Amino acid sequence: MNKLTRRDFAKSGIVAGTGTAISRMNIMGANDRINIGLIGCGDRAMQIYPIFLKEAGVNPVAVSDVYQPYLDKAVATSGKPVAKHEDFRRLLEIKEIDAVVIATPDHWHALNTIMACQAGKDVYVEKPMSLTILEGRKMVEAARKNNRVVQNGSQQRSGPHYQEAVKLIRDGAIGPVHKITVGYTRNSMPGLKPLGELGKELPKTLNWDMWLGPAPYVPFDPFRCHYNFRWFWDYSGGQMTNWGAHNLDIARWALNARGPSAVAAFGGRYAINDGGETPDVQEVIYNFPNCVVTWSGREVNRTRDEYLSFQGTKGTLSILRDGFTIAPETWRKKETPEIAPMQMKGDGKESQVLHIRNFLDCMRSRKRPVADVEEGHLTATMCHMGNIATRLGRSLKWDARKEEFISDAEANKMLSTEYRKPWRLE
């Protein structure tokens, strides 16, 4: 294991805010044109679609959404005439489309991705990868079977400071890491509300049946729709999957592990009474070989915002989108720490651009992207395990190779969900 001294850090050249320049190496010729389609044109799409469109060679061809105002906004954002379809299957029929960008609610990610792979498209699909563990595995299978490049939208993986931090941790810069502390807290009291534009009645401009898709039928409820779908089990997994997909992903990546061997969790929707279902207080403990990872989710009290800390025997590396710091530990009866303090700046916006660029580069090279479908699936699996343990209120043992809970039929039932006809997971 490397022992990093103060001098090593100084020599490394990454002290205090370097290494954030975006490479301009991949300027392309006209014949490198990549034709894209957008599926799901809501809030997230309007963040990433313009970035795609700014990349050299990217040519928008069609957009799809079940909500007309967002569909029209995406057409306008495209900057040139594009086809628009309420039904994404019509978009997938367009032969000239090379890749689709998927920013639908989580319960659509699997079907959108699998059908796109079957139609011969490469896929950039937003995090969290899936609604269930079985869905994620089927997405990996579809990508491999059809030889598709599938990037999960966990853009932190493309951040130079995240990459550097993972390398440092794996190289032993802070000593062996036996504890990783991850959390996301905010105060959403007294509860969340439907987005203003949706009234109580189903608008003529929304195809609710197609919004629900494979999820169980319920009458239109504006609170279940745009953005707030995150708080309902039929469509998502709360902050556990929403933010866990980002920061547990970095934890698992640094550990270089497929997944934990066990999970224990407790929590529920204790204080917020707005109709949502997912926990507003949630504590999850994961067991890895020689390392415990904890996730704290809290929507009822914001004392610490978002955090991700790797606790090594020689120091603690704390990282967020704006950078990381290493705080050295002083051992008992020693005057000076083994390592030097260190920091590196990051830039969340830059990570996003690089992540999209990595996907486009991999489309050309046919290499695996930095957040390959399997990585997205394994991280989503970790998040789903946390929710399953919380809902069962007990600890569970996990076989990471077989992707099933050990001797636990009740938990294994929760690996998948029943789709509403005619939708099928194949």
Ligand SMILES: NC(=O)c1ccc[n+]([C@@H]2O[C@H](COP(=O)([O-])OP(=O)(O)OC[C@H]3O[C@@H](n4cnc5c(N)ncnc54)[C@H](O)[C@@H]3O)[C@@H](O)[C@H]2O)c1
């Ligand atoms: N990587 C990140 O940092 C990040 C940030 C925000 C959101 N996200 C992810 O992006 C996804 C979308 O989140 P959002 O906040 O934009 O939600 P949103 O509700 O604003 O947007 C979802 C859109 O999908 C549309 N839609 C639903 N069913 C559809 C279908 N069958 N075909 C086509 N369109 C359909 C909806 O009408 C809506 O316009 C989520 O999975 C979320 O986790 C990722």
